[in-house]
Amino acid sequence: MTASSIKPIFPIEGDVLHARDGIQTADGLSFTAKISAPAGSGITINGIAAIEDNGIFSASLIFRNYRNTLQIVDLGTGEQLSFPVYWASQFAGKYRLSIDDNIRFLQDIAEHANSYTSIFDNAYLNGLRKLHQQYGTKVHLNLFYMSVEGDFSLSSFPAKFSAEWAEQADWIRLSFHAYQEFPDAPYKNASFETVKKDCDLVMKEIKRFAGDALTGPVTTIHWGEVNVEGSRALRAAGYKGQLGYFNVDDDLPAVSYYLTVEQRRNMKKRFIWKDEQEDIIFIRSSVVVDRKAKDELVPFLNAYREQGGLPPYVDFLVHEQYYYPDYIAYQPDYFEKLETVVRWATEQGYTPAFLDECIFN
Numbered sequence: 053m054t055a056s057s058i059k060p061i062f063p064i065e066g067d068v069l070h071a072r073d074g075i076q077t078a079d080g081l082s083f084t085a086k087i088s089a090p091a092g093s094g095i096t097i098n099g100i101a102a103i104e105d106n107g108i109f110s111a112s113l114i115f116r117n118y119r120n121t122l123q124i125v126d127l128g129t130g131e132q133l134s135f136p137v138y139w140a141s142q143f144a145g146k147y148r149l150s151i152d153d154n155i156r157f158l159q160d161i162a163e164h165a166n167s168y169t170s171i172f173d174n175a176y177l178n179g180l181r182k183l184h185q186q187y188g189t190k191v192h193l194n195l196f197y198m199s200v201e202g203d204f205s206l207s208s209f210p211a212k213f214s215a216e217w218a219e220q221a222d223w224i225r226l227s228f229h230a231y232q233e234f235p236d237a238p239y240k241n242a243s244f245e246t247v248k249k250d251c252d253l254v255m256k257e258i259k260r261f262a263g264d265a266l267t268g269p270v271t272t273i274h275w276g277e278v279n280v281e282g283s284r285a286l287r288a289a290g291y292k293g294q295l296g297y298f299n300v301d302d303d304l305p306a307v308s309y310y311l312t313v314e315q316r317r318n319m320k321k322r323f324i325w326k327d328e329q330e331d332i333i334f335i336r337s338s339v340v341v342d343r344k345a346k347d348e349l350v351p352f353l354n355a356y357r358e359q360g361g362l363p364p365y366v367d368f369l370v371h372e373q374y375y376y377p378d379y380i381a382y383q384p385d386y387f388e389k390l391e392t393v394v395r396w397a398t399e400q401g402y403t404p405a406f407l408d409e410c411i412f413n
Contacts, residue, residue: 057089057126058087058088058089058124058126058131059087059089060086060087060122060124060133061088061108062084062085062086063085063137064135064318065135065136065137065328066136066325066327066328067137067138067318067325067326068137068138068139068140068143068324068325068326068333068411069081069115069137069139069140070139070141070144070324070364070365071144071145071364072144072361072364076141079114079116080114080115080116080139081115081141082112082113082114083112083113083115084110084113085098085110085111085112086108087102087108087109087124088108088109089107089109089126091104093109093126093129094126094128095109095124095125095127096124096125097109097110097111097113097123097124098113098121098123099123100112115137117139118138118139118140118141118413119138119413120138120139121134121137122134122137136326136328138326140410142405142409142410143364143365143410143411144364144365145364145365145401145402145403146366146402146404146405146409146410147365147367147368147394147397147402147404147405148191148192148366148368148405148406148407149180149189149190149191149368149393149394150191150192150194150272150295150367150368150369150370151180151191151192151193151194151369151371151372152229152272152274152370153196153229153233153274153372154195154196154229154372155195155196155197155198155200155204155206155232155233155372156199156372156376157174157177157372158209159199159204161174161177161213162204162208162210163204165210170213170216171213171217179390183387183390183391184223186391187394187398187404188403188404189223189394189404190222190223190224190225190404190405190406191224192227192407193224193225193226193227194227194228194271194272195227195229195254196229196230196231196232196233196274197230197232197253197257199232200233200234205257206254206257206258206261209261210261213261214261214263217261217262217263217266218263220266221263221266225266225267225268225270225406225408226267227258227267227271227272228250228251228254228255228271228273228289229271229272229274230250230273231250231253233274237275237277238275239274239275239278240277240279242279243281244282244285246285247273247278247281248285248288248289251285251286251291252289255290267290269290269292269293269408270292270293270294270295270335270406270407270408270411271286271291271293271294271295272294272295272296272337275305276295276297276306276307276308276309277308277309278310279310280310280330282309282310283330287330287331287332292331292412293333293334293335293407293408293412294333294334295334295335295337295367295407296308296309296334296335296336296337297336298316298319298320298334298336300317311327311334319334319336320336321360322336323335323336323338323363323364324336324411333411335365335367335407336367337367337368337369338353338366338367338368339352339353339366339368339369339393340370341368341369341389341390341393342370342383342389344389346385346388349389349392349393350396353366353396365410367407368394368397370386370389370390375387
């Protein structure tokens with residue numbers, strides 16, 4: 053038998069399992085593993101004799117650890133296949149609000165540093181706080197270093213509000229997004245050194261004016277497009293969780309880092325997967341809020357039920373600039389749309405949680 057004769061169906065290497073993949077208790081996750089092999093083979097999965105149904109072999113397993121090994125053995129040929137699979141016990145049933153392209157609210161606070169007594173004197177940030185106060189929503193803000201006009205950078209943001217920033221660590225995360233908004237897809241073919249330099253620049257300023265408590269190991273790079281060297285640079289900076297859209301088999305931008313078509317297909321179905329070789333977990337956003345009209349959002353989210361089920365973890369992604377009246381694509385119902393999706397998540401039983409609270413051991 054050739055190596056290709058044993059083909060994992062579920063889980064595959066790097067899959068991150070969660071409560072909706074089986075029955076989860078305090079003792080572990082019970083689920084059914086399935087593989088494809090020649091009919092009549094004697095297959096064991098983690099030492100358990102698999103039951104065959106027309107060349108599909110299945111066995112009931114229990115994972116008790118964050119990192120597990122799935123081992124498949126053909127007793128007739130002696131061929132073996134083993135690979136890592138993860139169990140994220142806190143992943144399913146959670147949500148967050150993630151906002152890309154942030155710089156303007158920081159510029160406003162900096163320009164009014166002498167008159168503002170709080171970072172929440174800024175209307176945009178205050179609107180986010182209201183969502184948190186009403187729903188408990190946790191908000192992840194991905195930052196540019198430089199404004200579009202080039203007249204403001206994070207290096208000009210004052211440190212006078214650092215204590216107040218630190219007080220928000222339970223519901224705000226700040227992370228690197230890009231040096232600035234343009235050009236589009238700035239890191240698609242960028243070197244390790246370029247991505248790492250810009251990432252370090254942003255992170256240095258975040259830690260200076262807000263402290264370490266608001267940083268974390270997850271980010272979304274601008275346009276979600278880098279080669280493997282770019283993702284390695286993010287990983288070297290501490291970002292072992294990287295979020296994108298992972299579009300495939302459609303006409304939409306891929307927004308999928310360096311992943312292959314087959315890996316993107318798995319991401320579209322699973323919403324999460326780990327590249328074991330690069331030690332990076334990828335997470336798929338559930339909806340880009342500003343690309344939908346307000347009355348389209350709930351039907352779009354509900355439609356996941358007909359596509360295999362609601363997302364295990366819901367990431368609501370939006371962009372800062374749509375909030376502002378002078379932006380060409382201004383959306384006056386910006387916060388109404390955010391409340392619409394957050395309320396939907398609450399009504400579906402999702403609870404707020406940052407990704408780093410859910411996907412790492």
